[in-house]
Structures are given as C-alpha cells and as structure tokens.
Amino acid sequence: MNISTPLNATRRGFLAGTGALVVSFAIPAVAQEGEVATPATPAPQNPDLPGSLAETPSLDAWIRIDANGKVTVFTGKVELGQGTKTALRQIAAEELEMDPASIELITADTGQTPNEGYTAGSQTIQNSGTAIRHASAEVREIMIRQASEKLGIPAEDLRAENGRIVASDGRTLGYGEIVADDLLHVDATGNVPLKSPDSYHAIGKPFARVDIPAKVTGGAAFVQDLRPEGMLHARLVRPPTYTARLVEIDEDAITSMPGVVTLVRDGDFLAVIAEQEFQAITAMRAAYATAKWDEKENLPDQNDIPAFLESAVSETGSVASVGAESVSGARTLQAQFTRPYQMHGSIGPSAAIALFENDAMTVWTHTQGVYPDRDALAEMLDLPPEKVRCIHVEGSGCYGHNGADDAAADAALIAKWLPGKPIRVQWTREQEHLWEPYGAGMLTRVSATLDDSGKIVDWRYDLWSNSHSTRPGSAGSLMAARLMGRHFQLEPAKLQISPSGNGDRNAIPLYDIPNQRVNWHFVPDMPVRVSALRGLGAYCNIFSLESFMDELAEAAETDPVEFRLRHMTDPRARTVIETAAEKFGWSDDPLPQGRGRGFAFAQYKNHAAYLAIALEAAVDRETGIVKISHVACAVDCGEAVAPDAIINQTEGGIIQSMSWTLYEAVQFDRTRIQSPDWSAYPIARFSAIPDSIEVAVVDNPGTPYLGVAEAAQGPTGAAIGNAFRHATGKRIHDLPFTRERVKTVLGV
Amino acid sequence: MKLTVNGTAHEVDADPSTPLLYVLRNDLGLNGAKFGCGLGQCGACTVMVDGKAVFSCLTPVMLLEDREIKTVEGLGTIDNPGPMQTAFIEEQAAQCGYCIPGMMMRAQSILEANPDATDDELRHGLEPNLCRCGTHMRILRAVSKARTLMKSASAAPAVERA
Amino acid sequence: MKRLIVRFVILLAIVAAGLFAYAWKPAIDPATPPQRADFDQELIEKGAQLAAVGNCTACHTNPGGRSFAGSFAMPTPFGIIYSSNITPDPETGIGQWSEAAFSRAMREGVSRDGSHLYPAFPFDHFTRVSDEDNKALYAFLMTRPAVKQSPLANELPFPLNIRFVLAGWKLLFFDEGAHQNVASRSDEWNRGAYLVDGLGHCGACHTPRNAFGAEKPDAYLAGGEAEGWSAFALNEASPAPVPWTADSLYAYLRRGWHADHGVANGPMAEVTGNLGLLPDSDIRAIAVYLESLMGTPSAEREQRGEQALKAAAASDLVLASASGAQDDTPAARGETIYYAACATCHDSNRPQPFGGSNLHLSSALNAPDPQNAINVILFGLPAASGRQSSIMPGFAAIMNDQQMSDLLAYLREEFAQQPNWDDVASRLTDTRSGKYHVSVRPSDGIERGPDNVGAKDQ
Incomplete structure (x- = not known):
C-alpha cells in the first residue's frame, strides 16, 4: 500500500475536482451517541436502516465499481491500529462474494467518504461494518438483478462468485460489465437478506492484516512518513501552561538562524518554520529558551482531587433510579474510589501536514473524525467548510482524543500563513505529554445492602467527574484556536445522560439489583485539560463497582464468581463469566503467600461486548511491587469478524489497563503539569508484562456486532484490585497502585 | 559526509550534529526509524550501528563515519521479507505498528549477538522499548519465532537464501 | 638446638591454643521459629525502618528474586561471596536463629553455628548497633515471608575459603563494641x-x-x-x-x-x-x-560553588552551542560531541530531577577519578519499571574509546576546570570490556526487590 498516492493525486487534482468519483451523499447536520456535547454524526435520514446507512443511505456512498471490475469500499471510520482496514474488507468481501484482498478501501476523507463522525467508542464494526455489510448485500442483489435482465435468466438461477455473477448454464458476467453510471446511486432498502454464517468465506476467517507488511519493512505507513515535495518543517513553541500569555520573544534572533523560513506568531500561538527538520528543532529550542510567558497558578491540588471535584459540582444528574427509595437489609457496605488524570501517551507524538492552496485548505491528519475536525478547522480559519478537506492518514496508536486534532489545527494555522507550501507539524514528546487532553480524574462512592440470603437488595452509586469529551466540532476544542489572537473558547461543558454514557459510562451495574440510585455529580470546570480516553468513565466506574462486588461477595461469604452469577440472568454474560473462570482454572485452592486471584466482569456500555477476566497477581510487600503472572479472559462481541484482531485488541486493552492501574497518574503542581516525558510518566515496560494472557472469543455468528476494543479497560483494573485483595487481605481504593501506596496500605 | 546504511554508502549533506534519525528519514527517505521521544526513553527510533542497537534520535551523524548502520529496511523488503519481518507478519505482531520497527531492530541486535538468546533474555533485552498498544505478548512471540527463522536462514545454503 | 626446637613447638602450641580459644565460637542451639504474635507491631515497624537504614535488602536480595532470600553475588577483590538467606525459613534462612544468635552475628560477625562471617557482611559497623535496635531488626526479619532458597556457595580461593582464617582478620582489623556517644556533641x-x-x-x-x-x-x-x-x-x-x-x-x-x-x-x-x-x-x-x-568550606570553595551555580543558571538561558573553536585538541573535539550528543538533555533546562542534570554541578566530573563519569556515559541510566526515574541512554555502542576520551577531556575542562584524568584510557578499556565490574541500576532509588528491572550488571 502506498499512502503517498492520495497525497500526490490530491496535489494534482483534488481542488480542481477530478470528477473520477461521484459522491452523492448529502453532508447533513450532526449527533453522536454519548460522547460529545457538540454533535458529530449527521442526523439520520432513514433511522430504520442498519448501522451508518441510517445517516448515509445511498449505496454509492459506500461502494463503487469500476468498469474494469475493481471494487472500492468507502468508510467514514479510520484505522487506529485495531485492524479496521482488514475487517471492513472482510465484511464487504463476504457479501460481495470476493476475495478481501482484491477490494480497495478508502477510509475517512471529507472529500470522498461518508460522514461517520468519530472513530470512537468501539463502534467501527458496529456502525460502519453493519452499513458496509448491508450495502454490499444490496449491491450483490442489484448485480444479480441486472445480470438476470442481461442474460435473460431468472435471478434465482444466478449466483455471485469471485466478483462475478455466474449463471446455471455456465455463463458469467463480471461486476464491471454489469455496472452502469447511476446503477448504485440508489438508497439502501434494508430488505436484502444477509448471508447465513454457515456459508461464510471471509467473516470470522483468519486474514492477515493488510497494513502490517508495510509497517515492518519501512513503507510509508503513517502521517509522520509523508514528505510531499516542497514541504517545510514546523515546530511549535507552546506556553509553559494552558493559560500562559506570551510576553516577549526575540523574533529576529530566531528567524536569523540557519534554515529558518519564518516564525509564526498569532496571539500566544508560536511556531518556527524551517527548511530542514533539525533546523526547525534547533530554532524551536532557541525559542523555548528565550520566550517569556506570564503564568498563573490555577491547577487544583494533585493530592486532593476529590476535594476539587466535590467543590466544583454544578449539577447532579440521575443516571438510574430504580425501585424503592429506602430498603433495609442484613448488612450495608460502603466504599470510595478515586482515579487520577491519566494519559493516552501514544508512542509517536502527534503530527499533521497542511497545504493552503487556491483559497482551500487540505489537511492530512490522524484525527478520529475528519468531518467534525473539518468543521472546527473551518471555524478557526474563517473558511467555509467546503474549502477545508481533511484526509485521514494513520498516526501512532490512538486511544481516544489525543493531540491529533490539535496538530491538524497547528498545521492548518501555519499553512494559512504560507500558501502553496505543504507544512509538516511534528509535536515533540514533551508537547504530547503536556498538551494532550487527559482522561479525567474521578471520584466514586458506592454503598450496597445485602439481605440475609446474600443477595444485593439496594445499590447507591455516586460519581464526580468532568465530561469525558471535549472533541472538536467547534474551534474552541482546538488548542491552536484557543492560543491564537482570536482566543476561541471551549464550549461550556454540559451534563448529558445517554444510554452509552460518558463519565457515567457503565455506572449502572448490569447485575439484577431491584433498587438502584446512580448519580453523576457533574464538574464543568476543566483546569486540567481532559477528553475521551479509551472507555471514558467506564474504566473508573467498573473498577469501582467490580471491586465493590468482591467486597460484597466476601461479606456474603460467597466465591466472587458464584456471587456474580447469582446476580446475573443475561445468558451471554453468564457464558463469558463461566468461560473466563474455566479457562483460568478458577478455584479457592490456597495460593502461596503473597499471591492472589482476581475476577471481574462488565458488558461495555451495558450494550456492547461482554468481557470477563480472571488473573493472578503476586504482591511483594517489602518493595510494594505488584506483578500480574497470568490472565484468562473471555469476550463475546457478537459475530466475530476478525477473531485475531479481537484477541489482539483485548490483549492490548488488558496490558494498557494494567499499566494505568499499577503505575499511571499525571503529575502537576498548582501551576504546571509535571509529567513531560516517560521519565516522569512511566508506563509498563516488558519486565512488567504477564507470563501469559489467554483470550477466548465466544463467537455468536449471525448476531449483531458489539464494540469490543475498549471492553477490557474496566474489568482489568478491577480484577487487579481484587487479586491484590485476595493476596493481601487489603484493598486499594485509589488508583494507581504505586509501590508507595502498596507499602502504605500493607504496612510492615 | 559519508554514511553507510544497509550496506550502501551515501554522501549526505547534513550538519554533522544532526541526529541520525532525521538524516535517515529526510535525506535518505527511510521510514523505518520513528521519532518517539528524542530522549532515549522509548526506543521507537532504534537502529543498529555495527550490530548494536542504538537510539538514532540521540546519535549525531558525526560519530558514525566508517560505521555500519542498519535499519528495518535492511532486514528485507515487502516482497522478500527477512526472518525478523516474516516472524512479525506471521504472528500479526502489531496494533498501530509505530513502535514495531524499533522493536525489530533491538531484537535483531540481541539475536545477532546471541542466536540462542532465551525468551527471558529477549524480554529483558527489549526493556528499553515502549509499546503503548499493549502488543507485548505478540512481539515476544514474534521475536521467539524470528530466533528460529534466523537460525534456519543462516543454516540454509546461500543459493536457497537468495 | 633440640631444646630450642622443643621450646618453639611449645610456644607455637600455646599461641595456636590461644588463637583457637579466640577463634573458636560455640554454636547456639537452634530455636523454634518465632511467630508474628511473639512481637509487638510497633517493634516490627521500628525494625522495618532500621532494616531500611541498613539497606539489608540491597545485598540480601537477588535482582528478580524474593526479598531477603539472598544469593546475591558480591564480587570482592578476593573472589565472589554470595549473600545469605535472612528470611525466617528454618532450613535455608535464619528461622532457627534465636535473638541471641542474631545479636551475636551483628555484634561479633559469627553465624549461629559458630562459624565466622566474612566481612562482606559489615559486622565491623553492625557491632555498633544497640541491643534495643537489634531486637527490633530481629522482630522485623523474623516476620518476613519465609523463602526456601539455599545460598549459593562462595567462590573463594584457599585459604580464604576456610572461615577460621577470618579470626585472624578480626584480630587485626575488627574493633568490637557498641557505639559511644560524644558528650560534647548534640x-x-x-x-x-x-x-x-x-x-x-x-x-x-x-x-x-x-x-x-x-x-x-x-x-x-x-x-x-x-x-x-x-x-x-x-x-x-x-x-x-x-x-x-x-x-x-x-x-x-x-x-x-x-x-x-x-x-x-x-x-x-x-x-x-x-x-x-x-x-x-x-x-x-x-x-x-x-x-x-x-567542615566549613573555605572561602575559595564557597566562591567556586557560587560560580558553578551561576554557570548552571546561565546555561538555562543561552542557546546551547559549541564555542566554534576549531582547534584539533581532544577537548575541542569533545566539545563538538557534547553539543551534538549531550546538550539536548543536559543544557535544555528540562525540569529536575528527570531532566538531564546540569554538569556544572556534577560531582562525578570533579571527582579524583573518572570512573563514575565513564560508567554513566557508557551504560546510561536504565528506566525503572512503572516508576518515575531519570533515564539516560548509554553511549557504549555509539562512541568509541577515542571519542569518549575526547568527550571526557572536554567535560573535565569545562565543568571542573581541570585537565583530563590520566587513567581515562585504561579505565575505559577495562570498564567497557567488563574486566572492571560495574552494576548498573535505575536512578530512582529502587530497592533490589523482585523485578528490579532495568538493572543489569556489566
């Protein structure tokens, strides 16, 4: 795959309009489930259609067939390292009766693809996959109908095979021979049956990821690898704090350095542009050393985040209110949990390339949402949205709203100053660590009452949190727009309670509990910049409630797995719980001193993938080191399109969550963030990785796709906490489980 | 100045204090080594110099005259991948893949120095390299597989290898 | 002549008997391992602090092994000594040691079975520890998790492998006895x-x-x-x-x-x-x-300190760049290397303690020998796992001895205002080859507990 092709093609013809491609879907106004205040996906045109077809019903928005038979599939979703490019090909190939490798796939590009909002919330296969599946089936049926007319053979005597329609008499017609101008420019009907699982040749079958060969041989695989002709290198000079104001910079000293083309200064936005990359770096260092800023002390006390959250509540929303107000039982337990601010920490700092030419802006970006990003950029640049095109190119691993959109804005803002020159912005490690929006700090309090038979009869859960999304859609979400002279402001955060949840994601236990009160105490102020991090509130909520389930199990003198099953009627939940326990070899056999077992379960968002996990941990009380030795996990995400990708994502989620749980907290004083690199914000290294992780995929062919990529975050954290409790008899309520905290909790 | 990269001598016109990473990527058009931190903390930029793994982001080219530099492009091509690359493809050992070339180069240096490195030695040796996607289990599997493939590759007659 | 010989033999026998009497120590009977309930929690906690002062874990834990279970290799000029297991395991640890046996080991450097301990165990210091503190240490160690792990056998040549010989060492160098306060001091x-x-x-x-x-x-x-x-x-x-x-x-x-x-x-x-x-x-x-x-620093030292601080503060403000001197001296060549390879971190005003330290303030560069500077440049500071720590890459694979020696010449001249050390070449060679053994550990003050990672020995 050659990623530089679209860039070159664009340089030649995008702005003139190549006409090669008819994109006939409207660009509607927008609403994204759960995550955002600013709506992101278009309003449904036909809400009855499956997946993203509801918003973009026209078949040719999804599938194009050339006269030579080449099939191109379009998705508004992007590859984030989760294997999307491969899985979506498998889905299209299945219904089109083709080889997945022969399908061309175009991912998010405002110039070409449907608007599917953000690639977030583990919804790619659920939304885009479903749309492409149905669109492909409908296209296949159209091909058969057309062939029936051309060949004069009844449709039931025709079948699709290998990209052709094959008649019972042996005659065949290729898709390219059938397709005519506007043939696919029709809306989906939603009435075409999908293939049955027993006839699958692509879905659920092992296909090698299409992107890996280039990535292991030095191919241009990432936005960082694009080098268009005439490109200039830009480096940013960010303020020392979010709100610092630029007082003074010796511009001449910087611009007179070798290779420096210019210094861009717009309010507090500062960047150096040079011909060569190292020249830009050298100039950036000089600018950092000489720029003077006015800083304010306005961060909360890192050591008392609960106090900040409790003091800053604007309103309280009821997430769930079920059953009686007041219930008495045999025994009531309560607990409080906290989570610090945590980082995405992509290994490759954010980057983007922007080109301003003929009054139009093109940006190559690793954003999760090309359309919302385009709208935000247009507002910032004071350009009509149709004059801004965002093309997605992969970046380093993305686990939510990181610096991608900001880097796109930085590049675009600079490019507008230097028309005709492709501008490459590459963030430094420090900029990524200090400026990405973090996963929000949280406080939770839970209390529950058990009856005499050891059943939970009452559940009260309160959480304190910011919104977990400040994604673009409007300019105020972009750092460059906030820093520039116009000083766009972030739109005020609003409390929104939705089925998918945000800070309250997974705040409602899936267990059968007759009386439940769940509240979100909403904190609008964001002195520490926050936004979506893999799982949003689900990580802390599941950590809290699954830790507490173990406390309740202990109070009820019941095995934790049995206790969960006692409160669970959903058969699919029961299956993953039982499967994980069995794969792990769950038992109450004694373990050597200092070792413990932990279990946890959740259905992500209470309507996506089911995941249960069991693991064993060793706790060294002398050093405070917690080491996970082995893990068994079961996951049910409906029909498994790409089982290996599901395993890969789940293993990754387990390891990432382990790192969050054991090690990670953004450090800050009252003025500055103090976690500028991997020294100050350590994450798991190889020595901490478990000896084994086994992931069992519970396949449910023919059932709807359930988002899976974020499902492991919460259960892993809770299972570690439960294993720690089992190993030591003590529970840690505050994340992360640093060595100091472990030693303090355990004493000597 | 002259730099020998993947067996080929290149004349590069760069400030001698430029870190190797930028010369590889911008002057020689090699994408394998990635910018990760510029501080020697993450290993995304790892390449080999005279068989040993080094952080190219912190290695000024002035120190590299007459040295053999090897990048992931020197391990094979997309059409004819070398043992390390084959192992990573076969084990599907990538999520985003950004850290992977650095992982491969460090593993390659360990195995070139000790073709019989144990799994523990490989795990320990990879410690300087970070992966944020959590692909560690697969990376370890791929590196173990590479150990086997490298041995059979070096045992095979030269003709077959070509 | 004969009588002389007889007299000499008798004298020798008397000396030998005396020596034997001095050297021979009785075994102390094995005791039943105490239980946690036998100790006050307060005493255990006090013992934990004292064990931390004693840094017991450093020598008695093998990196990657269980705490206090021993078998950590300590290279000495005489051979390798492996630390003992001081967990309360009755067979392989000190589970059968009574408090009296423990105190004797601390006070006299004698094992429970009566054999002399090697001074790699610093009884020459521990003899100063009070009875009260030994009691607390005993309580702490006896309540650690017991680990069954036999200590590895020491690798020492004859006659050093005969523990009796240690009696002679003690006779010559060991000053037994508790610490004495100096009345005139606070x-x-x-x-x-x-x-x-x-x-x-x-x-x-x-x-x-x-x-x-x-x-x-x-x-x-x-x-x-x-x-x-x-x-x-x-x-x-x-x-x-x-x-x-x-x-x-x-x-x-x-x-x-x-x-x-x-x-x-x-x-x-x-x-x-x-x-x-x-x-x-x-x-x-x-x-x-x-x-x-x-002592009170001389005016000259104070002045030098102020200059170093001033220089360090100044390098925060000026853009790091070489002086541009074109001399082909070692220090001039080293300066070019410094600005290309080192200044990114060490002259960049990155926040301490995790940013590169300012070398104007470096003790290593002002030390009488270049060993620590060589160690750090060759091997760097490995990252600690899951814990904040300064990280520095090693340059062993990047710089050859000549380049490193040039760099050291510059560092010494610039940051210590002294000529290069004269033994740089030999120390570089021996350290790089491993002939001179160096342990490399994360800089975060990590204990030598399980998976003390990043730790490696050169």
Whole structure:
C-alpha cells in the first residue's frame, strides 16, 4: 500500500475536482451517541436502516465499481491500529462474494467518504461494518438483478462468485460489465437478506492484516512518513501552561538562524518554520529558551482531587433510579474510589501536514473524525467548510482524543500563513505529554445492602467527574484556536445522560439489583485539560463497582464468581463469566503467600461486548511491587469478524489497563503539569508484562456486532484490585497502585 | 559526509550534529526509524550501528563515519521479507505498528549477538522499548519465532537464501 | 638446638591454643521459629525502618528474586561471596536463629553455628548497633515471608575459603563494641553518627579499604568504592562543586536528588530509596553529622560553588552551542560531541530531577577519578519499571574509546576546570570490556526487590 498516492493525486487534482468519483451523499447536520456535547454524526435520514446507512443511505456512498471490475469500499471510520482496514474488507468481501484482498478501501476523507463522525467508542464494526455489510448485500442483489435482465435468466438461477455473477448454464458476467453510471446511486432498502454464517468465506476467517507488511519493512505507513515535495518543517513553541500569555520573544534572533523560513506568531500561538527538520528543532529550542510567558497558578491540588471535584459540582444528574427509595437489609457496605488524570501517551507524538492552496485548505491528519475536525478547522480559519478537506492518514496508536486534532489545527494555522507550501507539524514528546487532553480524574462512592440470603437488595452509586469529551466540532476544542489572537473558547461543558454514557459510562451495574440510585455529580470546570480516553468513565466506574462486588461477595461469604452469577440472568454474560473462570482454572485452592486471584466482569456500555477476566497477581510487600503472572479472559462481541484482531485488541486493552492501574497518574503542581516525558510518566515496560494472557472469543455468528476494543479497560483494573485483595487481605481504593501506596496500605 | 546504511554508502549533506534519525528519514527517505521521544526513553527510533542497537534520535551523524548502520529496511523488503519481518507478519505482531520497527531492530541486535538468546533474555533485552498498544505478548512471540527463522536462514545454503 | 626446637613447638602450641580459644565460637542451639504474635507491631515497624537504614535488602536480595532470600553475588577483590538467606525459613534462612544468635552475628560477625562471617557482611559497623535496635531488626526479619532458597556457595580461593582464617582478620582489623556517644556533641549529631557508623555502614562504601579488604581507619569516609562506582568522600575532600550543607544533604537523602547535586545514582540510588522509610528526624541527624565531617568550606570553595551555580543558571538561558573553536585538541573535539550528543538533555533546562542534570554541578566530573563519569556515559541510566526515574541512554555502542576520551577531556575542562584524568584510557578499556565490574541500576532509588528491572550488571 502506498499512502503517498492520495497525497500526490490530491496535489494534482483534488481542488480542481477530478470528477473520477461521484459522491452523492448529502453532508447533513450532526449527533453522536454519548460522547460529545457538540454533535458529530449527521442526523439520520432513514433511522430504520442498519448501522451508518441510517445517516448515509445511498449505496454509492459506500461502494463503487469500476468498469474494469475493481471494487472500492468507502468508510467514514479510520484505522487506529485495531485492524479496521482488514475487517471492513472482510465484511464487504463476504457479501460481495470476493476475495478481501482484491477490494480497495478508502477510509475517512471529507472529500470522498461518508460522514461517520468519530472513530470512537468501539463502534467501527458496529456502525460502519453493519452499513458496509448491508450495502454490499444490496449491491450483490442489484448485480444479480441486472445480470438476470442481461442474460435473460431468472435471478434465482444466478449466483455471485469471485466478483462475478455466474449463471446455471455456465455463463458469467463480471461486476464491471454489469455496472452502469447511476446503477448504485440508489438508497439502501434494508430488505436484502444477509448471508447465513454457515456459508461464510471471509467473516470470522483468519486474514492477515493488510497494513502490517508495510509497517515492518519501512513503507510509508503513517502521517509522520509523508514528505510531499516542497514541504517545510514546523515546530511549535507552546506556553509553559494552558493559560500562559506570551510576553516577549526575540523574533529576529530566531528567524536569523540557519534554515529558518519564518516564525509564526498569532496571539500566544508560536511556531518556527524551517527548511530542514533539525533546523526547525534547533530554532524551536532557541525559542523555548528565550520566550517569556506570564503564568498563573490555577491547577487544583494533585493530592486532593476529590476535594476539587466535590467543590466544583454544578449539577447532579440521575443516571438510574430504580425501585424503592429506602430498603433495609442484613448488612450495608460502603466504599470510595478515586482515579487520577491519566494519559493516552501514544508512542509517536502527534503530527499533521497542511497545504493552503487556491483559497482551500487540505489537511492530512490522524484525527478520529475528519468531518467534525473539518468543521472546527473551518471555524478557526474563517473558511467555509467546503474549502477545508481533511484526509485521514494513520498516526501512532490512538486511544481516544489525543493531540491529533490539535496538530491538524497547528498545521492548518501555519499553512494559512504560507500558501502553496505543504507544512509538516511534528509535536515533540514533551508537547504530547503536556498538551494532550487527559482522561479525567474521578471520584466514586458506592454503598450496597445485602439481605440475609446474600443477595444485593439496594445499590447507591455516586460519581464526580468532568465530561469525558471535549472533541472538536467547534474551534474552541482546538488548542491552536484557543492560543491564537482570536482566543476561541471551549464550549461550556454540559451534563448529558445517554444510554452509552460518558463519565457515567457503565455506572449502572448490569447485575439484577431491584433498587438502584446512580448519580453523576457533574464538574464543568476543566483546569486540567481532559477528553475521551479509551472507555471514558467506564474504566473508573467498573473498577469501582467490580471491586465493590468482591467486597460484597466476601461479606456474603460467597466465591466472587458464584456471587456474580447469582446476580446475573443475561445468558451471554453468564457464558463469558463461566468461560473466563474455566479457562483460568478458577478455584479457592490456597495460593502461596503473597499471591492472589482476581475476577471481574462488565458488558461495555451495558450494550456492547461482554468481557470477563480472571488473573493472578503476586504482591511483594517489602518493595510494594505488584506483578500480574497470568490472565484468562473471555469476550463475546457478537459475530466475530476478525477473531485475531479481537484477541489482539483485548490483549492490548488488558496490558494498557494494567499499566494505568499499577503505575499511571499525571503529575502537576498548582501551576504546571509535571509529567513531560516517560521519565516522569512511566508506563509498563516488558519486565512488567504477564507470563501469559489467554483470550477466548465466544463467537455468536449471525448476531449483531458489539464494540469490543475498549471492553477490557474496566474489568482489568478491577480484577487487579481484587487479586491484590485476595493476596493481601487489603484493598486499594485509589488508583494507581504505586509501590508507595502498596507499602502504605500493607504496612510492615 | 559519508554514511553507510544497509550496506550502501551515501554522501549526505547534513550538519554533522544532526541526529541520525532525521538524516535517515529526510535525506535518505527511510521510514523505518520513528521519532518517539528524542530522549532515549522509548526506543521507537532504534537502529543498529555495527550490530548494536542504538537510539538514532540521540546519535549525531558525526560519530558514525566508517560505521555500519542498519535499519528495518535492511532486514528485507515487502516482497522478500527477512526472518525478523516474516516472524512479525506471521504472528500479526502489531496494533498501530509505530513502535514495531524499533522493536525489530533491538531484537535483531540481541539475536545477532546471541542466536540462542532465551525468551527471558529477549524480554529483558527489549526493556528499553515502549509499546503503548499493549502488543507485548505478540512481539515476544514474534521475536521467539524470528530466533528460529534466523537460525534456519543462516543454516540454509546461500543459493536457497537468495 | 633440640631444646630450642622443643621450646618453639611449645610456644607455637600455646599461641595456636590461644588463637583457637579466640577463634573458636560455640554454636547456639537452634530455636523454634518465632511467630508474628511473639512481637509487638510497633517493634516490627521500628525494625522495618532500621532494616531500611541498613539497606539489608540491597545485598540480601537477588535482582528478580524474593526479598531477603539472598544469593546475591558480591564480587570482592578476593573472589565472589554470595549473600545469605535472612528470611525466617528454618532450613535455608535464619528461622532457627534465636535473638541471641542474631545479636551475636551483628555484634561479633559469627553465624549461629559458630562459624565466622566474612566481612562482606559489615559486622565491623553492625557491632555498633544497640541491643534495643537489634531486637527490633530481629522482630522485623523474623516476620518476613519465609523463602526456601539455599545460598549459593562462595567462590573463594584457599585459604580464604576456610572461615577460621577470618579470626585472624578480626584480630587485626575488627574493633568490637557498641557505639559511644560524644558528650560534647548534640543528641542529633550523636544520633547521626550512630546511624552512619552503625547500621548505615556508610564507610563500607565511602571509606577506602586496605589490601586485606578492611576499611582504613585513618581515612574515615574519605572516599571508597562500591560495585564499580566511586563512593565520594564525605569529609572535607568532597568533590561536590557546590559545598554540601545539612539542608542539601537532608533533601538529597530524603528525595534521592538535589537541584545542586543531581540524582543519586549507582548503588547510592538504593540507599536513598530505602531511606524513604525513615522519619525526617533521622535523616536530618545523618545530614547534620555528615555536614560536620565536611567542615566549613573555605572561602575559595564557597566562591567556586557560587560560580558553578551561576554557570548552571546561565546555561538555562543561552542557546546551547559549541564555542566554534576549531582547534584539533581532544577537548575541542569533545566539545563538538557534547553539543551534538549531550546538550539536548543536559543544557535544555528540562525540569529536575528527570531532566538531564546540569554538569556544572556534577560531582562525578570533579571527582579524583573518572570512573563514575565513564560508567554513566557508557551504560546510561536504565528506566525503572512503572516508576518515575531519570533515564539516560548509554553511549557504549555509539562512541568509541577515542571519542569518549575526547568527550571526557572536554567535560573535565569545562565543568571542573581541570585537565583530563590520566587513567581515562585504561579505565575505559577495562570498564567497557567488563574486566572492571560495574552494576548498573535505575536512578530512582529502587530497592533490589523482585523485578528490579532495568538493572543489569556489566
């Protein structure tokens, strides 16, 4: 795959309009489930259609067939390292009766693809996959109908095979021979049956990821690898704090350095542009050393985040209110949990390339949402949205709203100053660590009452949190727009309670509990910049409630797995719980001193993938080191399109969550963030990785796709906490489980 | 100045204090080594110099005259991948893949120095390299597989290898 | 003549008998391992602090192994000694040791079975520890998880492998007895002296040793060696560019770093890591005592310290760049290397303690020998797993001996205003080849517990 092709093609013809491609879907106004205040996906045109077809019903928005038979599939979703490019090909190939490798796939590009909002919330296969599946089936049926007319053979005597329609008499017609101008420019009907699982040749079958060969041989695989002709290198000079104001910079000293083309200064936005990359770096260092800023002390006390959250509540929303107000039982337990601010920490700092030419802006970006990003950029640049095109190119691993959109804005803002020159912005490690929006700090309090038979009869859960999304859609979400002279402001955060949840994601236990009160105490102020991090509130909520389930199990003198099953009627939940326990070899056999077992379960968002996990941990009380030795996990995400990708994502989620749980907290004083690199914000290294992780995929062919990529975050954290409790008899309520905290909790 | 990269001598016109990473990527058009931190903390930029793994982001080219530099492009091509690359493809050992070339180069240096490195030695040796996607289990599997493939590759007659 | 011989033989027998009487120590009967309930929790907690002062875990835990289970290899000039298992396992640890046996080991350097212990176990310091503190240490160790792990056999040549010989060593070099307070000094000072000379056994690394491996009494804390690192002088010969004060010593020992001195490194990192358990008052006492040893700095030293601080502050502001001198001297070549390879971190005003330290303040570059500078440049500072730590890449694979020697010449000239050390070449060769053994550890003061990662030995 050659990623530089679209860039070159664009340089030649995008702005003139190549006409090669008819994109006939409207660009509607927008609403994204759960995550955002600013709506992101278009309003449904036909809400009855499956997946993203509801918003973009026209078949040719999804599938194009050339006269030579080449099939191109379009998705508004992007590859984030989760294997999307491969899985979506498998889905299209299945219904089109083709080889997945022969399908061309175009991912998010405002110039070409449907608007599917953000690639977030583990919804790619659920939304885009479903749309492409149905669109492909409908296209296949159209091909058969057309062939029936051309060949004069009844449709039931025709079948699709290998990209052709094959008649019972042996005659065949290729898709390219059938397709005519506007043939696919029709809306989906939603009435075409999908293939049955027993006839699958692509879905659920092992296909090698299409992107890996280039990535292991030095191919241009990432936005960082694009080098268009005439490109200039830009480096940013960010303020020392979010709100610092630029007082003074010796511009001449910087611009007179070798290779420096210019210094861009717009309010507090500062960047150096040079011909060569190292020249830009050298100039950036000089600018950092000489720029003077006015800083304010306005961060909360890192050591008392609960106090900040409790003091800053604007309103309280009821997430769930079920059953009686007041219930008495045999025994009531309560607990409080906290989570610090945590980082995405992509290994490759954010980057983007922007080109301003003929009054139009093109940006190559690793954003999760090309359309919302385009709208935000247009507002910032004071350009009509149709004059801004965002093309997605992969970046380093993305686990939510990181610096991608900001880097796109930085590049675009600079490019507008230097028309005709492709501008490459590459963030430094420090900029990524200090400026990405973090996963929000949280406080939770839970209390529950058990009856005499050891059943939970009452559940009260309160959480304190910011919104977990400040994604673009409007300019105020972009750092460059906030820093520039116009000083766009972030739109005020609003409390929104939705089925998918945000800070309250997974705040409602899936267990059968007759009386439940769940509240979100909403904190609008964001002195520490926050936004979506893999799982949003689900990580802390599941950590809290699954830790507490173990406390309740202990109070009820019941095995934790049995206790969960006692409160669970959903058969699919029961299956993953039982499967994980069995794969792990769950038992109450004694373990050597200092070792413990932990279990946890959740259905992500209470309507996506089911995941249960069991693991064993060793706790060294002398050093405070917690080491996970082995893990068994079961996951049910409906029909498994790409089982290996599901395993890969789940293993990754387990390891990432382990790192969050054991090690990670953004450090800050009252003025500055103090976690500028991997020294100050350590994450798991190889020595901490478990000896084994086994992931069992519970396949449910023919059932709807359930988002899976974020499902492991919460259960892993809770299972570690439960294993720690089992190993030591003590529970840690505050994340992360640093060595100091472990030693303090355990004493000597 | 002259730099020998993947067996080929290149004349590069760069400030001698430029870190190797930028010369590889911008002057020689090699994408394998990635910018990760510029501080020697993450290993995304790892390449080999005279068989040993080094952080190219912190290695000024002035120190590299007459040295053999090897990048992931020197391990094979997309059409004819070398043992390390084959192992990573076969084990599907990538999520985003950004850290992977650095992982491969460090593993390659360990195995070139000790073709019989144990799994523990490989795990320990990879410690300087970070992966944020959590692909560690697969990376370890791929590196173990590479150990086997490298041995059979070096045992095979030269003709077959070509 | 015959009578002379007889007399000589009799004399020899008497001396031998006397020596034997001196050397022979009885075994102390095995005791039933005590239970946790046998000790007050308070006593155990006090013992934990004392064990931290003693840095027991450093030698009695093998990296990657269980805490206190021993078998850690300690290279000495005489051969390799493996540490013993001091968990309460009855068979392989000290489970059968009574408190009396434990106290005797601390006081006299004698094992429960009566055999002499090698002075790698610093009984020459531990003899100063009070009975009360030994009681607490005993309570702490006997309540650790028991680990069954037999210690590895020492690798020592004859006759050093005969423990009886150690009696002779003790006769010559061992000064048994509890710590004596100096009446003219404050309680705080005396407390500091007790911790430094006793459990802290600072002299084990910071005092030079004689040919028999004993600390030289006339060079108390004058600078020694530990695991391939120079342990700097803690007296008036301290090489720190900015003179230490009680306040800076306190901050350094408390946090593992000080802005004027950099981060604790090599084996010292573990020491400061362990001291984390200690109350502030004890750390303060150690600082006060050490400051008194260093004495009041001369006006000239004070002035040099101020200059170093000024230079360090100035390099925050000026853009790092070479002077442009074109001389083909080692230091000029080294300067070019410094600005290309080192200045990114060391001249970039990155926040301490995790940013590169400012070399104007480096003790290593002002030290009498280049060993620590060589160690750090060759091997760097490995990252600690899951814990904040300074990280520095090693340059062993990047720079050859010539380049490194040039670099050192520049560093020495620029940051210590002294000519290059004259033994750089030989030390570089031996350190790089592993002939000179260096242990490389994360700089965060991590204890040598399980998976003390990033740790490796060169």
